[in-house]
Amino acid sequence: MRVETKETGSVWQQFTGPNAGYVEELYERFLRDPLSVDEETREWFQIYGMPVQSQNHVHPRDGEKGERALLREMNQGSFVMEYAHTASGEEQDWLEQMLITSRAKRRPDLRRETLMRLLEVDEFEKFLQRAFPGQKRFSLEGLDMLVPMVDELVKQAASSGIKTVMMGMAHRGRLNVLAHVLGKPYADIFSEFHMAPNKDLVPSEGSLGINYGWTGDVKYHLGAHRDLREDDIREVRIVLAHNPSHLEFVDPVVEGYARAVQDGRDQAGQPVFHQDEAMAMLVHGDAAFPGEGVVAETLNLSRLDGYQTGGTIHIIANNQLGFTAEAHEGRSTHYASDLAKGFEIPVVHVDADDPDACLFAVQMAFAYRQRFHRDFLIDLVGYRRWGHNEMDDPFVTQPQMYERITAHLTVREIYGERLFKDGVVTNEELELASERIKNKLSEAFAVVKQGETRQVAPADSNFFVTQVDRVSSVSREQLQEMNEALLHYPSSFAVYKKLEKILERRRTVFSENGSVDFAHAETLAFASILAAGTPIRISGQDSQRGTFGQRNLVLHDRNVSQTHCPLQHLPHAKTSFAVYNSPLSEVGVMGFEYGYTIQAPETLVIWEAQFGDFANAGQVIIDQFLSSGRSKWLQSSGLVLLLPHGYEGQGPEHSSARLERFLQLSAEDNWRVVHPTTAAQYFHLLRSQAAVLRVDPRPLIVMTPKSLLRHPQAQSTVSELTEGMFQPVLHRFSENREGVTQLVLCSGKVAIDLEQMLSTLESSGEIALARVEQLYPFPVSALRDIIRSYPHLRQIVWAQEEPKNMGAWSFVAARLPEVSSKDILIRYAGRPDRASPAEGMAGMHDYFQRKVVEEALRVSPIQ
Known part of the structure; x- marks a missing residue:
């Protein structure tokens, strides 16, 4: 024409x-x-x-016409690559050469192996459909090649000496991956469908599992790990992280998994990064990848010193639907993968019905990761053969699409026909292989029906809450030695003059009248923890200096661009110390640090919010992982959250860490929630947390101070650091116990305001004050002893800065009757119920703060 x-x-x-x-x-x-x-x-x-x-031509830097033609052929059809958005010419040249020189026709034995794997994947899904009709399984059908692709990636990793592959994925295809990549026995998976009697799977009434917090999770959220031997020499461990239904929030957790394994922490100084100790792989959804902001936060970590993992392999399991929403409803970009371009990540789009192209994409991705230590993304474009969860009818919302899908051959059939034509397999071989797989599935199902299931959730020997009654003390001499060492800098290093004066004051604390503030106590605690052999990792926005200029763990030379971290040069340290300024991210970084604690449980890992108010941007990590991971997955974390909290007139976004939310999540000894008000309390708290990490790790939620950081009444003497331990309740018993009729309980900064006003009142002899420093587990015994010590006590007042519907009141009000007698009135003193946590005007704040204190110290007659 x-x-x-x-x-x-x-x-x-x-x-x-x-x-x-x-x-x-x-x-x-x-x-x-x-x-x-x-x-x-x-x-x-x-x-x-x-x-x-x-x-x-395809690219302005192409070479000979033959290469250009090959590039055109390679970059269309079932395999399309995007890389022009990468800024590095070296990377672009390398990717082009990979396309030109590396894609050879696969050996017949490897193609046959892939087909046999696809038979297993397909028969497994079909068996579940027949055996458990109507039950959720989130089938992989339409993206079957995901399993052989993961197989290939693990094989490549093992061949390159990578020791661990950390994997995260959502529910789509998870059971298939658990069965065929992680090696979870079919019988164990079937038992979770069949609800067979299994004493190892379901805790009985009164068992440890019920009594100490094991409630389990649905089958398509569970993780697993497996050690695979590639040959007689190389062994690789693959770990699939537990995952909630909150899509993509496991991404930073897996990155934290990988970094924890890669960091060498057994020597003093900065941890040593070993890239090939681990590799991260993330399987995303095509709707969730552009839709969930945590993906962007995770990608942003990929090239940052404190968080990078040497390159992550991303696979978008693209079934072209988000439940019922189509692409034009779910994203503003052309491709589901376009977000990755902003981070200069190469992208390959590959047809899930072309196994050879899919496996070449994996080989290219891994080779790129090893060469450039950067992320690579594969957009695996397929379809979803059934509804979102096998319980809904996709014809209701996508009738035309599902007419085509119903008539479409499976990849097993497409590839089998291709290999048959190529003479690689015969139809008889395929039929025999299919029968073998079906028989294996049927045998496993028969075991389940007979109630002979194997153990799925291994018993955890660590159910019991371990109370560390006494942490080994540190002597005054040891502290003084470490203090001097921390104030020593290289002779050529010039500390900022103003800061130098502040730090020099720390030399004086060991004099007779010296006192230690919060930041100094924290540094000394870190030094003693390092000397005891526990590594430390801290990250958060501005954490090196501290939001309030209090910490200064990293010093900056005032003349040249150099830094010095004294804790990394401490002669007494036996293990590593790291402190990172994080990107402006809460959920991504908090998730990363949570993941780090899972794989490095012996490390004191601390995430700090710039202000506690901003922690709720990481609420999914708090709700789905930190507070409940132990209960759902038997997964213990020792993560410490430092959340600046306190009402000082800074408005509704710089006052409250939402203490009430953490208390609402408190149950089954899942963590500790504390509000220390003295430097010594904070010192002992950090040391006790470090001591329990190897025994019984639990998260530690700390409401940290702002105005109390330098307040004289919050400072402590050196002897208070070297003696004693963390006290759940701070209380000085009244000299006239017979005369005390009112006990005011409080938590946090308001205690200082109460003490200052109480000292001016004529009725001060009738009132006793106690600070509840640990809110959960609630200090029942300590409070009961205090209350019983006052024989004429008529009322207990709970005083707080927060509004009545916030703070600790609701939590405490339900527990105070347990520690007091019914004759004692329990009263609230604080702000009324509010929608906003704090006043925005300083004058209004001052008015209500004064009113809270006055109401708490009002000696009310008993009606």
Whole structure:
């Protein structure tokens, strides 16, 4: 057919990468049958002719015509690559050469192996459909190649000496991955469907599992690990992280898993990063990848010193639907993967029905990761054969799509036919292999039906709460030695003058009248913990200096661009110390640090909020992982959250860490929630947390001070650091116990305000004050002893800065009757119920703060 054309090849320059490949595909269809394309496209081709990419080149730096032709052939059809957005010419050249030189036809034995794997994947899904109709399983059908791709990635990792592959994925295809990659026995998976009697799986009434917090999770959230031997020498461990239904929030957790394994922490100083100790792999959903902001936060970690893991392999399991929402409803970008371009991550789009192309994509991704230590993304484009969860009918919302899917052959059938034509397998071999797999599945199912299931959730020997009654003390001499060492800098290092004066004051604390503030106590605690052999990792926004300028763990030379971290040069330290300024992220970094604690349980890992108010941006990590991971997955974390909290007139976004939310989540000894008000209390708290990490790790939630950081009444003497331990309740018994009729309980900064006003009152002899420093577990015994010591006590007042519907009141009010007698009145003193946590005007704050204190110290007659 003759086509009239104009000399306007530049018109085609706007189409690049996969778009150019699509235009070329349309042009080939147009040449075969002009009516196969729409009228507007037909008119373009009639006017402008062949797309310039077909006439000229794919990339301006292409070499010989043969290479250009091969690149064109490689970069269309079932395999399309995007890499022009990467800034590095070296990376672009390398990727082009990989396309040109590395994609050879796979050996027949490897292709046969892939087909056999696809048979296992397909028969497993079909068996579940027959055996458990209507039950949720989140089938992999339509993206079956995910399993062979993960197989290949693990194989590549093992061959390269990588020791651990950390994997995160959502529920789609998870059971198949558990069965065929992680090696979870079919019988164990079937028992979770069949609800067979299994004493190892389901704790009985009164068992340790019920009594100490094991409630379990649904089958498609569970993780696993497996050690695989690639040959007689190489062994690799693959770990699939436990995952909630909150899509993509496992991403930073897995990155933390990997970094924890990669960091060498057994020597003093900065941890030593070993890239090939681990590799992270994340399987995303095509709707969740552009939709959930945690993905962007995780990608942003990929090149940051404190968080990078040497390159993550990302696979988008793209079934072209988000439950019922189609692409045009779920994203503003053309491709589901386009977010990755902003981070200069190469992208391959590959057809899930082309196994050879899929496995080449994995090989390229891994080779790129090893060469450049950066992320790589594979967009695995397939479909979803059933509804979202096998319980809904997809024809209701996508009738045309599902007409096509119903008629579409499976990848097992497509690839089997291809290998049959190539003489790699016979139909008889395929039938025999299929029967073998079916028999294996049926045998496992028969075991489950007979109630002979194996153990799925291994008993955890660590159910019991371990109370550390006494942490080994540190002597005054040891503390003084460490203090001096921390104030020693290289002779050429010039500390900022103002800061130098502040730090020099720390030398004086060991004098007779010296006192230690919060930041100094923290540094000394860290030094003593390092000397005891526990590594420390701290991260958060501005954590090196501290939001309030109090910490200064990293010093900056005032003359040259150099830094010095005294704790990394401490002669007494036996293990590593790291402190990082995090990116402006809460959920991503908190998730990362949580993951780090799981794989490095012996490390004191601390995440600090800039202000406690901002911690709720990481609420999913708090709710789904930190507070409940032990109960759901037997997964223990020792993560410490430092959350600046206190009412000082800074407004509703800089006052409250939402203490009430942490207390609402408190149950079954899942963590500790504390509110220390003295430097010594904070010192002992950090040391006790470090001591329990190897015994019984639990998260520690700390409401940290702001105005108390330098307040004289919050400072402590050196002897208070070297003696004693953390006290759940701070209380000085009244000299006149017979005269005390009112006990005021409080927590946090308001205690200082109460003490200051109480000292001015004539009725001070009738009132006793006690600070509840540990809110959970609630200090029942300590409070009961205090209350019993006052024989004429008539009322207990709970005083707090927070509004009545916030703070600790609701939590405490339910527990105070347990520690007091019914004759004692329990009263609240604080702000009324509010929608906003704090006042925005300083004058209004002062008014209500004064009113709270006055109300708490009012000696009310008993009606």
